[in-house]
Amino acid sequence: MPSNQSPLGALPSRFRRQRLLIVGCGDIGSRVVSRMPQRVQVLALTSQASRVPHLRALGCTPLMGNLDTPSSLRRLAGLAHRVLHLAPPASDGWSDRRTKALVQALRSRGALHSLVYGSTSGVYGDCQGAWIDETRAVAADTTRAQRRVDAESHVRFLGRSAGVRASILRIPGIYAPDRPGGTPQVRLSKGTPVLQAEEDVFTNHIHAEDLARACLLALWRGAAQRVYNINDDTQLKMGDYFDLAADLYQMPHPPRVSRQAAQTQLPVTLLSFMSESRRMRNTRMKQELRLALQFPTVAQGLVERVQRKRA
Known part of the structure; x- marks a missing residue:
């Protein structure tokens, strides 16, 4: 022009x-x-x-x-x-x-x-x-x-x-390994429960x-x-996401509880995320946008953190 x-x-x-x-x-x-x-x-x-x-x-x-x-x-x-x-x-x-x-x-x-x-x-x-x-x-x-x-x-x-x-x-x-609070590790270390499989929700990342x-x-x-x-492209329920992270970090899986039990154990903000399920x-x-994902799944993104720590 x-x-x-x-x-x-x-x-x-x-x-x-x-x-x-x-x-x-x-x-x-x-x-x-x-x-x-x-x-x-x-x-x-x-x-x-x-x-x-x-x-x-x-x-x-x-x-x-x-x-x-x-x-x-x-x-x-x-x-x-x-x-x-x-x-x-x-x-x-x-x-x-x-x-x-x-x-x-x-x-x-x-x-x-x-x-x-x-x-x-x-x-x-x-x-x-x-x-x-x-x-x-x-x-x-x-x-x-x-x-x-x-x-x-x-x-x-x-x-x-x-x-x-x-x-x-x-x-x-x-999420990201170099982002404050960007991995599930802190929550896993606290032993925060997740929902039992039959009541669990799909999450996106x-x-x-x-x-x-x-x-x-x-x-x-x-x-x-x-x-x-x-x-x-991840298709995981919330509990499976934390189980995956726990395996990568060599930490215990979080406890699974019913939704009724979660109402008394978890803060309102966290409960709100456990009340919505979508893919x-x-x-x-x-x-x-023609975006080619560098990390198509959370498994790849979380592995990056583990590899970086071991290196």
């Missing part, structure tokens, strides 16, 4: 560099930054001054702002060409005021090309072990998941009203490295107003 027809081509070279804004630059955001080509300038929103040196060390340009204070987000308007939104909603209520505030700030100017939002597979609710794809209607069973449903609606609104290519990633359990790669691909390849399941299809992720 001739430079005089390109939205960026007629500008001086220093202004033609693509700018990516990461909102919620934690573990996954940091992995995305490490994979970002040099031609992209990465901006990272943070509300904590103490994180500024860390973000700079990653190669980001830190921006101070707080999703709970909409007035602090005004400077984001027109600042970035692409946005990766990985910040969680607030921990109360049924709506996500943080994503709403971010969307309002971003749509006030027209520079934004694409936005990728990291949602949760929890928006599907309990599917009783059925295979599901992205056409499955949301049926959030918890306030935590309902806040994500609300956040998705704000992202879609931005896409429709401002002509932004908005993609939603529905993400299950994230994604390695943190594969998730970071999916985020990066979605920023450039994600279709407009499109939802993507981001999960590996997510990832065909759209593979075909449209």
